[in-house]
Amino acid sequence: xxxxxxxxxxxxxxxxxxxxxxxxxxxxxxxxxxxxxxxxxxxxxxxxxxxxxxxxxxxxxxxxxxxxxxxxxxxxxxxxxxxxxxxxxxxxxxxxxxxxxxxxxxxxxxxxxxxxxxxxxxxxxxxxxxxxxxxxxxxxxxxxxxxxxxxxxxxxxxxxxxxxxxxxxxxxxxxxxxxxxxxxxxxxxxxxxxxxxxxxxxxxxxxxxxxxxxx
Amino acid sequence: xxxxxxxxxxxxxxxxxxxxxxxxxxxxxxxxxxxxxxxxxxxxxxxxxxxxxxxxxxxxxxxxxxxxxxxxxxxxxxxxxxxxxxxxxxxxxxxxxxxxxxxxxxxxxxxxxxxxxxxxxxxxxxxxxx
Numbered sequence: 450x451x452x453x454x455x456x457x458x459x460x461x462x463x464x465x466x467x468x469x470x471x472x473x474x475x476x477x478x479x480x481x482x483x484x485x486x487x488x489x490x491x492x493x494x495x496x497x498x499x500x501x502x503x504x505x506x507x508x509x510x511x512x513x514x515x516x517x518x519x520x521x522x523x524x525x526x527x528x529x530x531x532x533x534x535x536x537x538x539x540x541x542x543x544x545x546x547x548x549x550x551x552x553x554x555x556x557x558x559x560x561x562x563x564x565x566x567x568x569x570x571x572x573x574x575x576x577x578x579x580x581x582x583x584x585x586x587x588x589x590x591x592x593x594x595x596x597x598x599x600x601x602x603x604x605x606x607x608x609x610x611x612x613x614x615x616x617x618x619x620x621x622x623x624x625x626x627x628x629x630x631x632x633x634x635x636x637x638x639x640x641x642x643x644x645x646x647x648x649x650x651x652x653x654x655x656x657x658x659x660x661x662x663x664x
Numbered sequence: 665x666x667x668x669x670x671x672x673x674x675x676x677x678x679x680x681x682x683x684x685x686x687x688x689x690x691x692x693x694x695x696x697x698x699x700x701x702x703x704x705x706x707x708x709x710x711x712x713x714x715x716x717x718x719x720x721x722x723x724x725x726x727x728x729x730x731x732x733x734x735x736x737x738x739x740x741x742x743x744x745x746x747x748x749x750x751x752x753x754x755x756x757x758x759x760x761x762x763x764x765x766x767x768x769x770x771x772x773x774x775x776x777x778x779x780x781x782x783x784x785x786x787x788x789x790x791x792x793x794x
Contacts, residue, residue, distance in 0.1 A: 484673075484706070486706070486707065490707070523702060523710060523711050526673075526701025526702065526705065526706070526707020526708060527707055527708075528733050528737055530707075530708075530710070530734065534741065569737050569741070570737065626733050627733045
């Protein structure tokens with residue numbers, strides 16, 4: 450069963466709920482090495498996205514993702530606004546005018562999102578950022594699909610890799626963003642951006658798995 | 665004429681820099697403050713930055729002076745939606761860079777490259793001589 454706009458809406462709703470449920474955790478991670486606003490900022494951004502979704506419910510997947518990105522850009526005041534905003538806009542551009550998407554399209558969208566985050570934040574793997582969750586997630590997704598797994602299983606593997614990637618940021622020295630000003634003191638804390646990326650992948654896994662259970 | 669866009673996580677800090685630096689050129693230099701998140705809380709706002717860029721549209725070029733972190737990314741994101749005069753983001757410290765930029769920009773003939781170079785000199789600015 451292909452992924453439709455309805456599934457994308459389900460993913461965004463699940464993402465908003467996960468971010469809301471983990472709002473305080475994300476903010477306290479950010480308090481340790483940043484400016485203590487990541488959970489509150491993302492919660493505000495995704496709540497605004499959910500409020501906008503009904504206005505694009507009859508549109509194509511690309512439009513829904515682009516609208517999501519622009520809403521995040523205009524409502525999230527921290528670095529995650531331009532970063533996640535650009536990620537969703539680029540994913541939307543990769544899926545312009547599409548009403549259905551295949552497993553390959555999910556890979557394409559995530560690749561476009563990663564390219565957007567790297568273009569905006571200039572981060573490389575190992576610098577204690579969202580990239581450290583998204584890069585292993587994409588690798589796991591590609592590997593699982595190549596091994597013949599279903600999309601639901603493959604995205605579950607991607608979500609697990611993102612979570613492991615987020616945990617792997619704990620011993621890293623921050624090289625980008627506000628945390629980099631802390632230098633050595635950034636070591637020993639999990640990166641809030643990598644953590645929220647892992648939650649977004651988990652929301653995607655929930656949606657893709659549910660799709661297969663229905664099929 | 666080159667315009668200056670002051671981008672800070674704090675709306676009051678951006679307005680303060682605008683006030684402080686505005687003293688140099690009187691009302692001669694277009695200086696716009698674009699600080700704070702959309703709701704006025706701490707943060708940066710692509711919308712506020714875009715609105716600031718629009719206010720400076722009549723300038724021959726715009727130098728954006730920023731504080732930390734997301735300020736740069738927010739300006740870059742805003743630039744993807746702005747088609748006006750050329751804009752450069754300065755690597756200079758906010759207050760000192762804006763001050764030196766305003767000194768240079770008070771010459772109406774100064775180019776964006778000259779104003780940007782003047783702002784960058786703030787990185788070498790000595791305050792205490794030993």
